[in-house]
């Protein structure tokens with residue numbers, strides 16, 4: 054399954070709560086005093102027990118330090134209060150597809166497990182959250198369908214153990230193709246209520262590594278992670294259906310501790326080191342993430358804990374941290390560092406997005422479902438047609454059937470049964486197909502991920518080869534120099550010394566895990582295919598029995614209605630696929646345009662700033678650069694970019710208008726009473742079953758006019774989609790787990806699918822236009838942009854040529870035409886680096902220029918730039934002239950802004966040349982003295 058980026062992403066700050074537990078008897082016995090106090094709902098004060106108020110030298114130093122949190126609790130806070138203020142608010146989000154994390158942080162023995170798990174009488178956050186979660190689910194379960202699953206694991210000594218099934222041994226973390234961290238092979242239990250979860254938790258908790266330490270009699274020696282996944286979808290079956298997936302992490306971290314304080318030895322020391330290592334890594338991440346400049350590198354890889362919490366800390370999650378401290382003076386150091394970290398963590402921001410399953414992957418596969426269903430219908434229709442010519446001489450059987458139908462209620466019952474059987478066969482077939490489709494998606498993801506890792510490995514192999522060659526080269530040179538002629542000396546030793554980077558090792562590990570998963574999917578797929586075949590056979594047998602069992606008109610009518618229902622289902626699916634594709638296309642295009650706009654604005658700012666800098670510093674400007682700048686100003690003034698953007702927007706709007714998102718609910722027409730139910734269950738629920746002809750008149754056109762053939766093209770698998778599908782299912786990438794994996798091992802298919810995948814990235818509109826737009830729509834867009842694109846391309850090449858000529862022959866006069874052409878050239882990159890562009894012959898260029906000139910103005914314009922005896926391409930900006938120039942630029946800029954702010958029509962005509970020339974800035978430039 055693929056997550057898609059929802060548009061409703063928002064920035065969220067990490068919520069940090071602080072809980073001060075009651076002072077313990079042991080602490081009181083030690084003579085500890087209270088040094089941590091809650092001042093108000095948000096403020097906590099910590100006093101330094103070492104500071105003596107009577108010490109004159111320290112008199113100016115404050116004895117206490119205050120810390121602010123989102124919410125603060127002290128010994129008086131109940132479990133319910135803590136839960137309400139920290140976690141309750143996350144539940145709604147999780148149900149509607151957002152991720153959330155709650156983690157308890159703090160030194161050992163300060164109450165983390167108490168807050169998270171609690172006791173039988175005072176249950177903690179786990180139980181309260183799950184209770185409320187199931188309660189909320191129950192409230193909406195009439196409309197929505199939910200699936201809740203959970204896993205429970207511990208990270209102990211940097212190893213992950215499944216607490217629900219410890220016999221699985223140590224598990225690996227891996228990042229899937231969406232960048233989501235997952236625990237490979239973890240047990241996921243589907244649960245239906247909080248009670249069940251609680252039982253599982255209790256069972257799991259017994260497996261948790263707990264020991265008695267000096268600081269806590271039942272100290273948790275591991276980080277425990279409870280993950281609850283909620284999948285929500287509408288009960289109304291529809292291919293446009295959104296599936297929302299929310300994940301809730303509830304984490305009880307192991308306590309941080311100082312070995313000296315806890316008097317730990319041996320194994321405990323080792324544990325402590327690991328715990329501290331992961332907590333240190335967590336602290337480092339918090340530091341880096343809270344860096345206001347946002348420039349610090351966040352290293353999640355340092356520990357399993359931080360890798361697992363990656364999303365919770367810096368990614369897509371609403372996160373709450375509940376920091377815990379003891380109020381005792383003996384815990385001053387721990388409390389202080391905890392408070393500092395917790396306060397710092399407040400500035401961490403995460404960007405929360407709703408997780409929706411992206412249906413775009415499925416489109417190709419829907420087309421295959423549609424194809425299957427179509428052939429199903431054809432077969433059924435043939436069946437009916439075969440029955441159509443009624444026997445001329447009614448045989449005894451049909452007469453009997455006729456008589457029985459009217460006289461015998463059992464006949465009717467049998468008919469109902471028959472219909473039920475048919476429906477359930479159709480439905481089962483659809484169901485299995487859908488499962489297969491999901492499986493294929495997973496398969497595809499594994500392929501993509503494998504390819505990613507294979508590329509990492511292959512890059513490393515290439516790097517090794519490159520190093521080997523370099524080393525060999527150096528050796529050879531060396532040996533020549535020494536005249537020893539020791540050629541082809543052994544390079545292997547050198548290379549084998551090179552340590553493999555960690556990411557390559559990890560890539561190898563991931564590939565091994567992926568291989569396992571791939572095998573698992575293979576088995577599941579085989580099983581599903583077998584089931585599919587069985588259902589198909591059952592359907593066939595049923596059909597074969599139909600002629601014998603159907604004898605009356607009414608029965609045939611029922612059967613043909615069933616076929617129509619099926620047909621409607623198919624058509625609806627097809628239309629929705631089409632609408633989906635268009636929506637996707639529009640979304641992708643909009644995103645691309647936005648990206649370009651952002652980039653364009655940035656470029657504009659850079660150019661502007663650099664110009665100012667050049668003027669202020671009176672820097673030398675090469676002539677060709679100056680000309681390019683003039684062109685740039687022209688382009689701004691003329692607004693040709695605006696035109697292109699406007700055309701794009703208009704095309705997108707047009708597409709949106711023609712896109713048929715959903716079928717409107719049809720007028721309810723009474724069909725055969727007994728069939729209504731079957732229609733409902735078989736098809737989408739808001740579809741009723743009108744007569745075929747009237748349906749045609751009710752349905753809106755799928756695509757503009759004449760497009761019925763193209764409508765079918767819409768849902769015919771595009772070549773790319775077919776490629777994706779085929780590569781996903783038929784050709785899994787060969788994964789070489791052991792041994793060297795070089796580039797040639799990269800599976801073609803997986804790379805193709807990877808390539809296609811890349812092309813289908815949100816930023817690639819190309820992909821969408823391939824096989825998605827109808828011919829008519831393409832034409833509309835192409836017509837709108839073609840002329841501009843052609844003009845731009847021509848002019849670009851002319852500009853390049855003129856640039857090239859300018860550079861090569863500085864004395865050569867530059868025609869005004871070229872300058873004008875420059876003003877409409879669209880590719881600054883190309884202009885900046887003429888060598889990268891295709892040079893055309895000067896004569897050809899010239900001809901084109903002339904042609905262009907006459908077509909645009911009908912007159913020749915005298916040259917206006919470089920003088921005949923130009924001293925060279927380098928210019929110095931005259932301060933006076935520069936100021937004037939600057940003024941002019943500013944006024945041009947103001948005009949441009951004015952123009953941009955006006956709404957304008959897309960005419961496709963450009964401004965007359967004369968007007969352009971009159972607006973072009975003066976070119977009073979001073980040349981450097983030789």
Ligand SMILES: Nc1ncnc2c1ncn2[C@@H]1O[C@H](COP(=O)(O)OP(=O)(O)OP(=O)(O)O)[C@@H](O)[C@H]1O
Nearest residue numbers: 074075161162163164165166167269272273307308
């Ligand atoms: N708010 C509280 N009210 C009452 N008792 C508490 C509270 N917080 C903690 N305790 C008690 O303090 C003791 C230690 O708490 P707990 O085991 O939850 O600490 P911890 O932070 O999880 O320690 P570790 O990191 O070593 O596992 C327990 O006996 C617990 O019942």
